[in-house]
Amino acid sequence: MKFDPASLTYNDQGLIPAIAQDTSGEVLMMAWMNAEAVAQTLETKRVTYWSRSRQAFWIKGETSGHTQKLLDMRVDCDRDCLLLVIEQEGAACHTMRRSCFYTSVIDGTERELMKPIA
Amino acid sequence: MKFDPASLTYNDQGLIPAIAQDTSGEVLMMAWMNAEAVAQTLETKRVTYWSRSRQAFWIKGETSGHTQKLLDMRVDCDRDCLLLVIEQEGAACHTMRRSCFYTSVIDGTERELMKPIA
Numbered sequence: 001m002k003f004d005p006a007s008l009t010y011n012d013q014g015l016i017p018a019i020a021q022d023t024s025g026e027v028l029m030m031a032w033m034n035a036e037a038v039a040q041t042l043e044t045k046r047v048t049y050w051s052r053s054r055q056a057f058w059i060k061g062e063t064s065g066h067t068q069k070l071l072d073m074r075v076d077c078d079r080d081c082l083l084l085v086i087e088q089e090g091a092a093c094h095t096m097r098r099s100c101f102y103t104s105v106i107d108g109t110e111r112e113l114m115k116p117i118a
Numbered sequence: 119m120k121f122d123p124a125s126l127t128y129n130d131q132g133l134i135p136a137i138a139q140d141t142s143g144e145v146l147m148m149a150w151m152n153a154e155a156v157a158q159t160l161e162t163k164r165v166t167y168w169s170r171s172r173q174a175f176w177i178k179g180e181t182s183g184h185t186q187k188l189l190d191m192r193v194d195c196d197r198d199c200l201l202l203v204i205e206q207e208g209a210a211c212h213t214m215r216r217s218c219f220y221t222s223v224i225d226g227t228e229r230e231l232m233k234p235i236a
Contacts, residue, residue, distance in 0.1 A: 003223040017135055017148065025143025030135065030199045042223070074231070076218040077211050081148045083219040093195050100194040101201040105121040105160070113192070 005038040009080040015050060018082040020068060020092060028092035029100040031058070033082065038073075045070045047084055066090040091117050123156040127198040133168060136200040138186060138210060146210035147218040149176070151200065156191075163188045165202060184208040209235055 010016050015032040022028055031049040033041065037057060040048045047068035051058040061067030072085040093100040096116035104111045128134050133150040140146055149167040151159065155175060158166045165186035169176040179185030190203040211218040214234035222229045 001228045003226055003228050019137055019145060019148065021143075021145055025139075027137060027139055027145065027201050030137065030194065042226070070224070072222055072224045074219040075221045075223055075228075076148065077213050077215075077220070078218070081218075083145050095195050097195075100196070100199075101192040102195070103193045104190055105193055106188070106190045108121055108160070110119045110121050110193075 003042075005035040005042075007079065008035070008038065008075065008082075009078065010035065011080075013052075015052070016080060016082055018047075018049065018084055020047065020084045020086050020088070022086055022088045023071065026099055027101060028086075028088055028098065038082070041070055041084075042073060047086060061089060064090070066092065068092070121160075123153040123160075125197065126153070126156065126193065126200075127196065128153065129198075131170075133170070134198060134200055136165075136167065136202055138165065138202045138204050138206070140204060140206045141189065144217055145219060146204075146206055146216065149178075156200070159188055159202075160191060165204060179207060182208070184210065186210070 008016050014034050018033045019030050020028045034050045037048045037050045047060045047070055049058040067089045069087040074083040097114050102114045104113050126134050132152050136151045137148050138146045152168045155166045155168045165178045165188055167176040185207045187205040192201040209216055215232050220232045222231050
């Protein structure tokens with residue numbers, strides 16, 4: 001079946017969450033896409049989100065150089081979430097950490113799991 | 119720093135997305151939690167979501183037996199997304215597949231990556 005971005009389920013702002021995972025299995029970040037960002041990402045293989053704060057397309061790494069190359073896009077059973085398998089250049093996080101998920105809270109206190117990369 | 123679920127950023131429905139990843143690195147599903155579900159999950163170590171369709175707590179696997187044991191909970195840099203590292207019993211997906219992300223769309227067509235488990 002041919003894939004159509006319009007077949008996905010978007011929220012009331014027209015957005016769908018997209019999880020970025022690198023080829024090692026590490027989950028790097030979660031951000032949002034609209035239908036056009038999904039289409040652009042598939043066409044260019046450069047991951048493009050929709051920035052909710054700027055209300056604009058966000059070609060990941062366009063200014064920082066920390067690009068994400070799309071290797072696979074997966075749709076979940078409810079068609080309301082995407083999993084992007086990517087190659088990450090440098091840090092995915094704006095704090096310069098490899099992953100945005102660098103804080104563990106399992107033991108009731110917050111612990112930093114990784115440091116910014118140079 | 120002691121972790122407080124109220125310190126997270128929830129959407130206008132009081133919910134935060136939670137990504138479940140098993141110890142092999144496989145991303146299994148994404149669902150939603152409210153502050154009480156976050157607190158319960160940390161306390162019981164049994165992953166508990168908030169069902170948006172039922173508007174009720176959803177203790178994963180309570181009826182199916184396909185439970186998720188919490189090993190780590192991670193907060194992202196913006197404190198508006200959670201990553202749950204879990205041990206999954208059986209299928210995470212209601213379709214009886216191990217993961218909800220069983221459809222690949224990278225090549226313009228939809229391809230099923232995995233079958234339901236017995």
